[in-house]
Amino acid sequence: MVAATVATGCPQAPKVDPGLVEVATAVDRSEILAGKPGEVVLQVKVTARQPARAQRPPLNLAIVIDTSGSMEGPPIESAKEAVRDVLGRLHGGDRAAIVSFGSVARVLGAGTWDTDAPPPELVEAVGKIEAAGTTDMRAGLASALEATAAWRDQDHLSRIILLSDGKPNDPLGLVDLATLAGSQGMAIVAFGLGIEFDEALLTDMARASGGNYKYLSGADQIAERFQTEILKLETLVARSVSVEVVPGPGIEILEVPGWDDLSPGREAVIALGDLVGGKEREVLLRLGYGERSHEARVELADVKIRYLDAYGGSGFQERTYYVGLRATEDAAAAEATQNQAVRERMATVHAHLAAIRAAEEMRRGDIAAAGQVLSEGMAAYRQVVEASDEVLLGREEYGRLDRLRQAVERADAELAVRAREEAQAALDRDGVGALAAPGQPVGTTTATAGLLGAGDVVSTGSATGAYYTEGQAAPAAMPAAPYEWTDQESEMILEEHSGAFEGLWGD
Numbered sequence: 001m002v003a004a005t006v007a008t009g010c011p012q013a014p015k016v017d018p019g020l021v022e023v024a025t026a027v028d029r030s031e032i033l034a035g036k037p038g039e040v041v042l043q044v045k046v047t048a049r050q051p052a053r054a055q056r057p058p059l060n061l062a063i064v065i066d067t068s069g070s071m072e073g074p075p076i077e078s079a080k081e082a083v084r085d086v087l088g089r090l091h092g093g094d095r096a097a098i099v100s101f102g103s104v105a106r107v108l109g110a111g112t113w114d115t116d117a118p119p120p121e122l123v124e125a126v127g128k129i130e131a132a133g134t135t136d137m138r139a140g141l142a143s144a145l146e147a148t149a150a151w152r153d154q155d156h157l158s159r160i161i162l163l164s165d166g167k168p169n170d171p172l173g174l175v176d177l178a179t180l181a182g183s184q185g186m187a188i189v190a191f192g193l194g195i196e197f198d199e200a201l202l203t204d205m206a207r208a209s210g211g212n213y214k215y216l217s218g219a220d221q222i223a224e225r226f227q228t229e230i231l232k233l234e235t236l237v238a239r240s241v242s243v244e245v246v247p248g249p250g251i252e253i254l255e256v257p258g259w260d261d262l263s264p265g266r267e268a269v270i271a272l273g274d275l276v277g278g279k280e281r282e283v284l285l286r287l288g289y290g291e292r293s294h295e296a297r298v299e300l301a302d303v304k305i306r307y308l309d310a311y312g313g314s315g316f317q318e319r320t321y322y323v324g325l326r327a328t329e330d331a332a333a334a335e336a337t338q339n340q341a342v343r344e345r346m347a348t349v350h351a352h353l354a355a356i357r358a359a360e361e362m363r364r365g366d367i368a369a370a371g372q373v374l375s376e377g378m379a380a381y382r383q384v385v386e387a388s389d390e391v392l393l394g395r396e397e398y399g400r401l402d403r404l405r406q407a408v409e410r411a412d413a414e415l416a417v418r419a420r421e422e423a424q425a426a427l428d429r430d431g432v433g434a435l436a437a438p439g440q441p442v443g444t445t446t447a448t449a450g451l452l453g454a455g456d457v458v459s460t461g462s463a464t465g466a467y468y469t470e471g472q473a474a475p476a477a478m479p480a481a482p483y484e485w486t487d488q489e490s491e492m493i494l495e496e497h498s499g500a501f502e503g504l505w506g507d
Helices: 074-089 120-126 137-151 174-183 199-209 219-235 331-336 340-364 367-384 389-393 396-430 487-505
Strands: 021-027 031-033 038-048 059-066 095-101 105-112 157-164 187-193 212-216 236-247 251-255 268-276 280-289 297-309 315-328 438-441 451-453
Touching (some): 021 297, 021 315, 021 340, 031 331, 038 268, 038 340, 059 074, 074 095, 074 120, 074 157, 074 219, 095 137, 105 137, 137 157, 137 174, 157 199, 157 219, 174 187, 174 199, 187 199, 187 219, 199 340, 212 487, 268 280, 280 340, 340 367, 340 396, 340 487, 367 396, 389 396, 396 487
Parallel strands (some): 031 315, 157 187, 187 212
Antiparallel strands (some): 021 038, 095 105, 236 297
């Protein structure tokens, strides 16, 4: 007689979080002065350790290429080469769509990898990429979202790679569309090529979607940068990372620098996007508090971290960290607990933001506004970081502000010369005579406006050739027209803008 056995099997053990995401909190002081209201800076760092091996979920990718007429020649050929390279790096289970946008948007091809070889329809689609027409970016982005809709789920990692070298026909609604993409897990990595694109728009779109922005000075960089973005995904550790800060009793969030869409108040949820191994994301918050009694324990905030475990497959994870302080009547003791490193990190974040704002004003040609932003940004940094000029200029964030300041000063000096030449030309036309050497600025915000010669009756206050007698008011600022930068200067400004963006929100 033969005995039969039946294998019942065992339920599979649930997957556990591999612990690759680490969180650290710090405050710019551990004790506050009792009896007085004030504010502190809270720092939250989220770090991903390098995983033991490279792996990622199946990719749901849309490659969106600007094929407007300005891309003709080397740019479009380099873009096609970059797309081919990306297709060659995908493998079984991945899906991709190739979208072009010029005067109209077209889904040139979409397909799924059954093997490690690219689907034939996608290889064929690359050959259809041609430069012509205007720049309907909104239609291109909308087409990409539609082409990838069926694969946007928890099992797929969704991305849009967007390349453009120019301003869109109509920017209205693009940031809202990027926000929609982000809400559906479709982060946008936006690449700006050359000097004619709108860097402020692309950075806003990237951030709204939880993605990133990169500046490309030349077409020869496209393939390498596309490749880097794909390779980074191989060490993905966490997806949809967010930090929620819930202030304690009597605590108010005053500012979250870099996150202008967050209103001051009782709590803030900051979406940090995805996190790859070896990278860090940081959030800084300025928190206000009311009067506290001596020896009181101050419940500053609960910090909640949420993310989807992309490496271990253990699903959504959530952790909570409590941050507390102590109140004391001893001013010296409170001062001694200051954390200078946190204070300097806040100064660094503000310096990056100042560089971004100044660069965007410079690109618009408003050198007066840019100069003011830079002056205020450098002064604020020096208030926190007390060091020699040599040390300050050696710091990346402060050195960037100074380089932009020098560019503004050169532009301002050029405008002064140009204004004087044009004012003299006006005098020559009217037979008034020679223009006296200019004196000091008169009630104006830049050195190029309202300049009066000692004892003279004219002012050089306009770049349009107008001149003014003593009885006339000089213009408030000059020139009325935006300042035009050279191509080389524009590249420098865009490089500094991109560097500040990376310093603020990571690579």
